Amino acid sequence: MLVIGATGTLGRQVVRRALDEGYDVRCLVRPRQNPADFLRDWGATTVSGDLTKPETLPAAFVGIHTVVDASTARPEEDTYAIDWKAKVACIQTAASMGIQRYVFYSIDKCDQHQEVPLMKMKSAVEEYLKVSGMNYTVLRLCGFMQPLISGYAVPVLEEQPLWGTDDDTRTAYLDTQDVAKMTLAACRRDEAVNKVMTLAGPKSYSVREVIALCEKLGGAEAKVSKVPVLVLKATRALTRFFQWTAPASDRLAFAEVLASGVKFDAPMEETYEILGMDASETTSLEEYLEEYFSKILKKLKEVGGQSRQKDFYL
Secondary structure: OEEEOOOOOOHHHHHHHHHHOOOOOEEEEOOOOOOOHHHHHHOOEEEEOOOOOHHHOHHHHOOOOEEEEOOOOOOOOOHHHHHHHHHHHHHHHHHHOOOOEEEEEEEOOHHHOOOOHHHHHHHHHHHHHHOOOOEEEEEEEOOEOHHHHHHHHHHHHHOOEEEEEOOOOEEOOEOHHHHHHHHHHHHHOHHHOOEEEEEOOOOOEOHHHHHHHHHHHHOOOOEEEEEOHHHHHHHHHHHOOOHHHHHHHHHHOHHHHHHOOOEEOOOOHHHHHHHOOOHHHOOOHHHHHHHHHHHHHHHHHHOOOOOOOHHHHO
């Protein structure tokens, strides 16, 4: 198995899960100052390559049966280069080299929100993959639990301000470990071949509900600074006129989706059946945050209960 984007939040969980299930795992990693030693320590093989340079890709695909593509642009990177051009290059390389299965992570409802550049690119990659001639599985994701720690849990514990919006958008968050588990199930199951499936958590939450849950578990009141969605939309309208702020404009385009009060969620009964899994195997957001807060509050108690330094939230 080749994992692309193996150093990311989701990619590393896929690598660990695949290794635990007995796969020989190869990771495509870019040449970097801080090499991905932890992947090799786990037992994976790393191959250097640059997604923006197609000529560096073929060597990583030699002898590979399944590709899991978890790569996406970082905030400082060119989204178009990574999430469209590089994806096309990877799919072309995989198809030409006879890869048997290509697993691609997309975004829930990407086909319904073409006004958002990233969602439009994800939808276009889905269509490109469908006509590639390879067996594929597209996993559309709603949202991850992990970013909620730095975004909401830590500020609550530190009694620091946090940002919220006044929208009614709801998201069914998943633990990335559960996404990795579902991914490996999809790789094993013939029923998942040439399927587009949305992976959703047990329940969807608004930002207000996530903050309230953190307040309850952390035993502290959050200092919330609300940003009206209309302000985000106005900011996008301003930034889109300037070439050097185009990436910011693209990201602020999500404000258009927020304003619609969309629900990033989906029924999972059929998906669990396809994957051969049970809903009880999926971690709920309450369980995830409760485990986090219990560990951190225990650690704070051990050191005297006064410190709120970030060192304790690693």
